Amino acid sequence: MTTEVRSLREFKMPDVGEGLTEAEILSWYVKPGDTVTDGQVVCEVETAKAAVELPIPFNGVVEQLFFPEGATVDVGTVIISVAVAGEAGAAPATAPAPAAAAAAPAAEAEPERREVLVGYGPRTGTAQRRARRTTTATAKAAAPQPAPVAPAAPVAPAPVAPAPVAEAPAGERPLAKPPVRKLAKDLGIDLRAVTPTGRDGVITREDVHAHAAARSVPAAPAVEPVVVEAAEAVVAPVPVSGSGDVRVPIKGVRKATAQAMVASAFTAPHVTEFVQVDVTRTMKFVRKLKESGELGRDVRVSPLLLVAKALLVAIKRHPEINAQWDEAAQEIVVKGQVNLGIAAATPRGLIVPNIKDAGSKTLAGLATSLGELVETARQGKTSPTDMQGGTVTITNVGVFGVDTGTPILNPGEAAILAFGSVRELPWVHKGKVVPRQVTTLALSFDHRLVDGELGSKVLADIAGLLEFPKRLITWG
Template structure:
């Protein structure tokens, strides 16, 4: 069978990024790959994302090594694919990119072989190539969140493909060809950390039945399929002293997530005039509520924590104090009032601080917020958060309490008017009903942009959150 060599150029992984680093390859030269098979992990300025293969064929050449920073539009891998007559000399599952899609990702088109695209030309952000059946024109296919749209069609030599979904990026569009008669396969629903665990343990996700919400495959499902179960964590933490290095100092390049975070925090600290206020409250009623929810059948399948309740309280308080959910637009000399709330959650990761956000958190129930928090934090700590989930936040929470810290002065996420830090919950002697009792106490720290939020507005917002946490029943007087 005749074959052709197809180059795949590094796509723009979102937000007009100009370069990305190849973190690791999941394939080697000579490997046979399928359409949409994960071939590499690529780190942008915000996160590590999985890159799916735009072709079905054999890996002919890896142009770049792990650790290399590559400019968008540069070739990173070549495939040897079967030639298909009459399809622009293209290969199976690949004809030359031609179509464009409009919608969440904007108008896009992949580079034609041998043609170098414009450096800032946006590429498709979605998950792999989608299947188009029949002789109709290419149609729009939406991912689970509706953030991106794909207009594609594949040649009839491709047996199956994975539909588009907004989990990881791909930059390849294929040319229309003869109708497909096969049925597209649905990718098993799971989070990036669970997919990595499955790869490490050699578990095929398609053979695993998900026990999570709507059939989501969980970590325990994968461990069960691999014939093992996660052991319970030890109750006593043993601290070890790290071995002293023989070198006097170590130098680490500033790049990726840490470089982006540093630049953003410096810009925020020297642009927005920060004010920080503190409030220490008795959260014993909230802790009692959490205990009851954990024992409730309605919440048995979700993880309820103090962060869950604080997140919901923030959403309620922001509706009563809308100035905290605004943005300063210096270019147009306008204050932008958001009529939605995208709640950012600061997450410490091995690659640095990330602040992914829960879209329209103000419209979610407490249970829905709990589910969103679980998926968001797991994905962020695995470094697999998509660029879309790292942008568009309007207000944030940072939970320093998980590190045993009582309070701090958090720096605003750029473009946001406020950020709330929640401290550790401590059993403390506290004035209660005219006496002294051992109560659960927490300190809240609120930093806000004094250009947008004055002292009274910030104080009322913080006091509302404190009121809800100290007496959850008071929420009935606020909504």
């Protein structure tokens, strides 16, 4: 009598961008015992650049999840194992050696169970990872393997199924929308502990805030905080007992942004120039484009669109500002196309996706690309490719009511333009002081590539185009 035998296949954390070394597991969409198919998304991870969903490349049954949600995992490390159908009559590839099988219960009971301060279930022991288990069937893997979250069960039917990672022992995953899950994660709240008031048992933002308010009442005695090593720390803020302070682990996009800004500030010599501009005609032009619908009925028209077009026209007139510094070759590389970055604030931190070859687009094409970029960023679906290869950036601080600032260069770029708020101010117009719509532009540039003359010409061109927007047609 022949029986179907299954063998294990391991799925490793891929490099979802260029040269990334690690990623954080945001959510698992499967648990041990689930059947998966080739191409099915099994988890969502966050790299230093974006959140990405990972599909499994084969069919089978999930045997083990090696890391919980919130863990940071090195690229190339196994994160999930799947039992796939093998050839009849072959020995099971996952059968553990007797010694290892006997040692498993002891390994499970050995560390002390301690509760964490954030909502990802109990952790085992202190800050150190559990040493990986080795079996005769898996000893062929020479590379270091990650420590499993829970002891793996054989593929053959077992009396007790392995517990899913980051799930309540006897409950289902709480019902909540992604923004609510993100809010709970940021506040360090376990959704399983929140009482839902929404329809069909869905947890709302109000439920999370109410739970956070109740949890903030000081309790005695104070709980000893659990130390979590950096590789397994979660993003959720961890309240400091009795002090009211909140500690937020620096990970993912925020960590990458912090490192990039420090590197940029202390590598490229920054110079920032400012100019106030009468944008009354630009604001009228924006209203005209909206009312006429000549760029398309579904196209969003905003002052940022004309600022972006003005910057692209200025770069066309002065292409030397669209450049990069090659330290190794000691050369200035003037880029052949403009990949226009737009700084976007998201719940995961500041990201700068860019519009590829923006200089070749018409005003309508630029408006479409800008709208798609902003919408994708808001949904948290910006891909790593969209944030690679930028050559110049715009940061729109005016949406926050800020007049101007001294923006820091996106690493590898020569210039960044800050667009301030548009305000009605007294202005000398045709010899009279009258109220006009005025904004302040700030251009920061790398003084190694851009001298004062070039930077001033570019900024003056942008200002002139926004003061007389019809030039966008003749100059562009």
